[in-house]
Amino acid sequence: MLCRRDGPFCHDDPECKRRRKAWLNSRFPPPGSGQRRLLVCGGLTCGAAGSFSLPEAFRKAIEKAGLEEQVTVTLVGCLGLCEEGPLALVMPERVLYCRLKLEDVAAIVEEHFKGGKPVERLLFRDDTGKTYPFLPEIPFYRKQQRVVLERCGYINPEDIAEYIAAGGYRALTSVLFSLSPEEVIEEIKKSGLRGRGGAGFPTGKKWEAARRVPSSKRYVICNADEGDPGAFMDRALLEGDPHAVIEGMIICGYAIGSDEGYVYVRAEYPLAVKRLRIAIEQAYAAGLLGENILGSGFSFHLHINEGAGAFVCGESTALMASIEGNRGIPRIKVPRSTEKGLFGKPTVLNNVETFANVPLIILRGSQWFANIGTKGSKGTKIFALSGKVKHTGLVEVPMGTTLKELIFDIGGGIKGGKRFKALQIGGPSGGCIPEDMLDLPIDYESLTGAGAMMGSGSIVVMDEDNCMVNTARFFLNFTERESCGKCTPCREGTKQMLNILERITRGEGSPSDLSLLEFLGQVVKATSFCGLGTSAPNPVLTTLRFFRSEYLQHVTERRCSAGECMALRRFVILAEKCIGCGACAYVCPVKAIKGEKKKPHHIDEKVCVKCGRCFEICRFQAVKRL
Known part of the structure; x- marks a missing residue:
C-alpha cells in the first residue's frame, strides 16, 4: 500500500517508517537541525512581480557561499499575502520576507543563512512601523484558519513526493481498503460539507443521488472555470496544491461508482493548467490514477478540458455542453445532472475547493470538520480579498467569521485612511454590503438574506471614492x-x-x-x-x-459625490486656498485653468473635460470636486 523503497511512500513497516522520517527531515527540516528550506512563492501574483527568477538566483548565491548542503530552495504555491509579494518563507523558523527583488538575494544569504540574523528591512511592517519576523505573528495570518490551504505555499506543487510526505493520498488508501462507497458518502454527509462554488448544495446528498441512479457509467467533474472579476481562489489552489483536488475527485469517483472524471479549467490559467497536467502525469506514474489503483480493483481516469473563457460555462449544464463539444449554453435541469448529466449519464459536479476538502474530512473525520463553522455552514471558506483594502490576498477563515473581522483584522482596513463604503461579495452575481452590515457573519443563509451570495468567494472592498x-x-x-x-x-x-x-x-x-x-x-x-x-x-x-x-x-x-461618473463631475478652485503655483494649469490637457502666478486661479467650465488631473495634483486641497 503506497510502499516504495526509493521515496517517501510508506505504510506500517518499521523500515519504511525510518526511511520516511529521514526523507521528511531532508525536505522539511525540523527546528535545531541546522538545515533550512527557502520557500519562494510561485503563485501567479508573486510570479508576475518577479518571483519566478528568484529561486535560481538564490541557488547560485547559496552555492557561492558554500551553503548548498544546509539550505535548499523550492518554488511553492501562493503564500496568501499577495499585497506584499514577491514573498519567501524560511523554514523551520518561518521567517517571511516581503517585496523581494533580485538585489535582496545576497543580503538574505549573507545576513540570515550565514549570519543567523533576519534581514529586518525585508520583513513585514505594519502602519506603525513595527516589524513582524515570523509568519504566524503577522496580523494577516493570525485570525485565519488555514485548512484547505495548509499545504499551499509549503510544498512543491510539481512534486508528488512532497504531497505524499505531507499526508497526501493517505485518505485515498483509507477509502480504497477500509471503507465502502456508502460509508464514504455517509462520512461526507455527516461532515456537513456544502458546495463551495456558490449555491452551497450539500455535497454528500449530491453524491448519494448520483450513486442511486442505475447506470453502467458515471462521471465526476471539477468546475475550475473561475470567471468572477476579483476571484483567484481556485487558481491558487490548482497552482499550489493540485494533488488535493485530484485526490478528492478520485475519492468521489470511488464513492459514486465512476471511473472517469474531467477538470474543466479556463485556458487563461496557464500556470494552473501546467501544474495540473504535471500532477496528473505523476499520479498516473505512481499508480494513483488509471487502471486498478494500488491493486484495489478500482480504476479512475482523469482528463483536463480547457475552457475558452465564457463566464456562462461556470453554470453546470453549460459546462457539460462545452465538454461534449457543443456550444456552452445552459439547458433545462430536469432531470438533474446527478440523473442525466455529461453525455446523458449521472454526473457529480463540484468546484475546486469542495474537492480539496474531501481528503481532509476522510482523514480527520466528519466530526472534526463539523466542529468548524456554524450550524448550517460547516468548515472554512477561502476568499480572494481585493480592492481598497490594505492587505489583499488569499484568505481562509472559519464559516461564521464576520465581514468586519475579514476586512479590518485580516485585511488591515482601508487604504490611505479612507472610509469604508461597501464590499461586493460573490462576484458579479453577488451583492453589495454596506458599512452598517459589517457584523454580518459569513455563511450561506446570512449572505442570502442580505441579498448577496457566497459565490465562489471573491470580495472586492470599496471606499468613499467608489460610486x-x-x-x-x-x-x-x-x-x-x-x-x-x-x-x-x-x-x-x-x-x-x-x-x-x-x-x-x-x-x-x-x-x-x-x-x-x-x-x-x-x-x-x-x-x-x-x-x-x-x-x-x-x-x-x-x-x-x-x-x-x-x-x-x-x-x-445631477451629481456624483464619489466623482467616478465623468459626466457628473465638476471642479472648482477655492480662492482662499489657492496660492497660484500653477501646477494645475500645467497638467490641464485642455488649458481650462487660467490665472496669474501667485494669485488664485479659476476653471473655465465650458472648456473643462472633467479629467480630474487638477484635483489629483494640487497639494493644497485648493481644487474641490463638487
Missing part, C-alpha cells in the same frame, strides 16, 4: 456581455437595465428610472433560465436597497 451606481453598472455590464442569449429575460432584461444605468451615470436619468430598474431586476431574477440571469440583478438590487440616496443624487441633483 455605487457606477459599481452596479460595471458588474451588470459584465454579466450582460457574458449572457449566452438563450433566454429573453436575461438577454434583453440585462441590456435594458444596463441602458438605464448608463443613462443615470451620464446625468440623463429621472426618479422614475429607479422603480423601473427594480421592476426589471425582479423580472430578470424570477424568469431567467439559468443562474447567470437569476443572479445578474443582485448588484443593482442591493445598491438600490442600501445606497438609494446615491441614485437619487444622480437623478435629482
